[in-house]
Amino acid sequence: MIFSRLILHPYHHCSQLTRIFYKMYSQSTKIMDKAFINGLWVSAKSNKVFEVQDPATCQVISTVPDMNVDDVEAAVTYADEAFQTWKVTTGKERSILLRKWYDLLVQNQEELAKILTMEAGKPIKESLGEIVYGNAFVEWFAEEAKRMYGEIVPSPVKNRELMVLRQPIGTVGLITPWNFPFAMITRKAGAAIAAGCTCVIKPAEDTPFTALALAELASLAGIPKGVINIVTSSRSNADQIGKYLCESPKVAGISFTGSTAVGKLLYQQCGKHVKRIGLELGGNAPFIIFESADLNKAVDGAIASKFRNCGQTCISANRFLIQDSIFEEFVQKFAERIKSSLIIGDGKNVQFNLGPLINADQVKKVEDIMQDAIKKGVNVVTGGNRATNVGEQFFEPTLLTNITSNMRCYKEEIFGPVAVCIKFKTEAECIDIANDTERGLAGYFYSNDISQIWRVAKNLEVGMVGVNEGLISHAETPFGGIKESGIGREGSKHGLDEYTYLKYVCFGNL
Numbered sequence: 001m002i003f004s005r006l007i008l009h010p011y012h013h014c015s016q017l018t019r020i021f022y023k024m025y026s027q028s029t030k031i032m033d034k035a036f037i038n039g040l041w042v043s044a045k046s047n048k049v050f051e052v053q054d055p056a057t058c059q060v061i062s063t064v065p066d067m068n069v070d071d072v073e074a075a076v077t078y079a080d081e082a083f084q085t086w087k088v089t090t091g092k093e094r095s096i097l098l099r100k101w102y103d104l105l106v107q108n109q110e111e112l113a114k115i116l117t118m119e120a121g122k123p124i125k126e127s128l129g130e131i132v133y134g135n136a137f138v139e140w141f142a143e144e145a146k147r148m149y150g151e152i153v154p155s156p157v158k159n160r161e162l163m164v165l166r167q168p169i170g171t172v173g174l175i176t177p178w179n180f181p182f183a184m185i186t187r188k189a190g191a192a193i194a195a196g197c198t199c200v201i202k203p204a205e206d207t208p209f210t211a212l213a214l215a216e217l218a219s220l221a222g223i224p225k226g227v228i229n230i231v232t233s234s235r236s237n238a239d240q241i242g243k244y245l246c247e248s249p250k251v252a253g254i255s256f257t258g259s260t261a262v263g264k265l266l267y268q269q270c271g272k273h274v275k276r277i278g279l280e281l282g283g284n285a286p287f288i289i290f291e292s293a294d295l296n297k298a299v300d301g302a303i304a305s306k307f308r309n310c311g312q313t314c315i316s317a318n319r320f321l322i323q324d325s326i327f328e329e330f331v332q333k334f335a336e337r338i339k340s341s342l343i344i345g346d347g348k349n350v351q352f353n354l355g356p357l358i359n360a361d362q363v364k365k366v367e368d369i370m371q372d373a374i375k376k377g378v379n380v381v382t383g384g385n386r387a388t389n390v391g392e393q394f395f396e397p398t399l400l401t402n403i404t405s406n407m408r409c410y411k412e413e414i415f416g417p418v419a420v421c422i423k424f425k426t427e428a429e430c431i432d433i434a435n436d437t438e439r440g441l442a443g444y445f446y447s448n449d450i451s452q453i454w455r456v457a458k459n460l461e462v463g464m465v466g467v468n469e470g471l472i473s474h475a476e477t478p479f480g481g482i483k484e485s486g487i488g489r490e491g492s493k494h495g496l497d498e499y500t501y502l503k504y505v506c507f508g509n510l
């Protein structure tokens with residue numbers, strides 16, 4: 001059915017997008033095996049490829065080029081060439097092309113969601129949610145492209161006029177994760193292209209297909225060759241590609257979303273060349289429920305925040321902090337909701353709303369964290385095991401109490417469907433626990449005490465706060481963290497800042 005919809009699509013040839021579907025949904029032997037450089041679909045210079053698996057079935061979907069530093073060098077050269085003409089386009093011209101891209105993304109959103117579910121395992125409804133969310137960045141930056149304002153500064157001396165221009169920084173390297181393989185690209189590339197930059201994008205090895213589909217639609221929208229390039233690579237080549245992007249004089253900046261360890265490495269590599277870098281790294285979000293909270297609303301928020309993408313979200317609730325007077329009642333309601341509303345299975349089937357973990361490493365990480373907690377005396381209220389009856393990479397939605405501060409689940413970003421419930425007595429104690437981490441991405445709390453709401457919103461050491469709300473991300477608002485969760489902001493009117501620099505121009509002797 002999908003395939004016939006795409007045949008009717010007004011594309012002039014069997015597009016890349018169509019070929020991906022052909023493989024996925026008709027069991028054809030045709031494979032989608034190309035990266036996208038300078039407007040062309042290309043193999044790796046080495047001709048090497050690597051396999052990408054469906055995390056729900058562990059079956060190979062297809063192969064893509066396993067590119068290395070030779071390929072990324074070519075991509076950067078083309079992107080740099082394209083920058084020479086792209087940087088002099090007007091904001092309005094860039095806006096029109098971004099809008100065309102957005103329109104095509106919207107027209108293809110159902111198909112894009114299916115690709116996303118296939119490679120990331122996200123339940124299909126949630127994938128559609130990510131596509132809609134990701135598209136909103138392209139729409140937003142199509143509008144912002146026209147508003148890249150400079151400043152006229154009143155001169156403190158006579159005979160001078162002072163002006164501040166905003167200019168694109170150049171070619172940028174965008175390195176993206178597997179957990180939001182679509183929206184993390186549109187959030188970065190939408191802003192970069194709007195600002196007049198060109199991009200070399202390295203998608204995560206687990207999820208290259210949504211990136212390739214995005215490039216196909218960008219090309220159909222008329223975004224010129226070289227402005228968007230996608231370099232696919234296996235994990236083993238990621239470090240040399242990252243290093244090249246950080247060190248090449250033709251790359252003006254890096255934007256990265258992913259683990260704190262890799263973010264720190266890229267920061268170091270960029271530091272050597274004083275290169276611009278935006279980092280959106282791991283979180284360890286507290287989700288606090290105070291005794292004045294509406295517990296039913298808190299349970300809604302807890303489910304949405306904890307189990308979004310099976311817990312594999314940088315802003316997922318990682319530690320539930322619950323005031324002692326309502327601890328038992330909240331835990332009971334939360335456990336009941338987990339059992340009654342989360343249905344684990346292959347997300348291609350609309351009846352399932354909790355998918356697999358992305359890969360074997362992620363399953364092992366969650367299992368190890370669980371084993372450590374069991375050894376140290378945790379109480380498993382529900383779940384706690386791999387759901388091998390469903391598939392190799394599925395993990396039961398889990399709720400834990402009796403947490404102690406020496407457990408890994410107390411300190412680490414779990415990135416899985418495991419909810420950790422910790423009791424506290426006073427607001428001060430809870431703020432201390434919430435802030436007792438080197439991370440500072442998001443924090444959530446439920447309260448109906450207005451003074452407390454102001455105090456806690458201000459005292460949480462994070463870049464984003466949800467008050468009586470568990471889902472907070474929008475294209476219109478600044479996304480980013482403090483402490484070791486990163487630097488810079490994405491989305492919102494601040495999103496262009498990462499990709500522009502200010503140039504002060506002094507007109508003298510007038």
Ligand SMILES: NC(=O)c1ccc[n+]([C@@H]2O[C@H](COP(=O)([O-])OP(=O)(O)OC[C@H]3O[C@@H](n4cnc5c(N)ncnc54)[C@H](O)[C@@H]3O)[C@@H](O)[C@H]2O)c1
Binds near residue numbers: 204235
């Ligand atoms: N902040 C987030 O949204 C986010 C996303 C993914 C993973 N994580 C965290 O990271 C943990 C591990 O996941 P992961 O290993 O896939 O994340 P990762 O940081 O290793 O991977 C993210 C991206 O970085 C690339 N990469 C890896 N090593 C690189 C290097 N040396 N130089 C340049 N690029 C490199 C990967 O190929 C991928 O594209 C997760 O358990 C989770 O805690 C966070």
Ligand SMILES: O=CCCC(=O)O
Binds near residue numbers: 179180312314479
């Ligand atoms: O996990 C990273 C991104 C999540 C979001 O944008 O809400």
